[in-house]
Amino acid sequence: MIRQPAVAGQFYDADPARLKAEILCYVGPSPSNEPAVAVVAPHAGYLYSGAVAGAAYARAAVPETVVVLGPNHTGLGAPAAVMDRGTWTTPLGRVAVAGDLADLLLAATDLLQRDTTAHVYEHSLEVQVPFLQVRQPALEIVPICLSHLPYPACREIGEAVAAA
Numbered sequence: 001m002i003r004q005p006a007v008a009g010q011f012y013d014a015d016p017a018r019l020k021a022e023i024l025c026y027v028g029p030s031p032s033n034e035p036a037v038a039v040v041a042p043h044a045g046y047l048y049s050g051a052v053a054g055a056a057y058a059r060a061a062v063p064e065t066v067v068v069l070g071p072n073h074t075g076l077g078a079p080a081a082v083m084d085r086g087t088w089t090t091p092l093g094r095v096a097v098a099g100d101l102a103d104l105l106l107a108a109t110d111l112l113q114r115d116t117t118a119h120v121y122e123h124s125l126e127v128q129v130p131f132l133q134v135r136q137p138a139l140e141i142v143p144i145c146l147s148h149l150p151y152p153a154c155r156e157i158g159e160a161v162a163a164a
Contacts, residue, residue, distance in 0.1 A: 001086035001116050003143075007123045008091055011045040012130060016091045022046060023134045026054025031135065036060035037162075041131070043070055043124040053131055062136035065098045067105070067161050070124030072147045077118025079147040080111045080157055088141065090126070092133045098140040101164060105142060108160035111153050118145040 008014040013022055026046070041056040042049035072081070084102035087094045106112050119125065125143045132139050146157070 001083070002094075003083065003086060003088045003116070003119055005090055005126060006121045007045075007126055011123055011127050012050075013046075014091050016093075019091050019130055020134060022050065023054065023131055026050045027058040027131070027134065028054070031058040033061035034059055041128060043127050046127070049127075053127070057131045057135055060135075062132055062139070064136060064138045065101055065140045065142070066132055066136075067101070067142045067144065067164070068125050068128050068132070069144045069146060069157075069161070070122070070128070072118050072122055072145045073124065074118070074121050075147065076121065077145065078113040078115040079149055080113060080153070081115035081118035081145045082106055082112050083116050083119050083143045083145075084114050086116070088126075088129055088143065090130050090133060092130050095129055095133060096140045098142050101140075102142045104164045105144075105160055108163060109156050111149075111157055112144065112160065115145075118147075119143055 013019040039060050041053040
């Protein structure tokens with residue numbers, strides 16, 4: 001599956017040059033590359049959250065493979081939906097899904113399910129990907145979209161991600 005942008009032109013600029021310039025303004029001229037286990041970044045439109053997201057992404061070294069977790073605002077799809085194959089498209093280009101890592105995560109807990117439906121219109125992960133693309137041109141992702149889950153389920157998923 002090729003996941004097309006759902007909110008380009010609304011939550012962030014659809015023009016590649018303007019989008020990259022905007023992200024570089026948010027990240028700043030001298031981003032650091034501190035090792036990080038995780039980055040917590042907001043997922044609103046860049047007008048509202050771009051500066052905070054940029055500050056978060058400016059601090060961390062972004063590895064070539066990133067597990068991206070976000071809330072499911074649409075209610076579509078599985079409660080813990082992993083897109084395990086395919087690519088995500090943004091105005092900055094395509095990002096491959098890291099299928100081998102997705103397989104490890106899916107094998108680690110029955111809570112995670114293969115599901116592309118949850119990702120089709122969801123913005124929470126989509127707005128992260130351009131920041132990641134700018135910081136790591138060789139990026140691959142494992143997108144995981146989470147609905148309202150009880151704490152024990154979130155913990156189990158978190159432990160599966162940490163173990164992978």
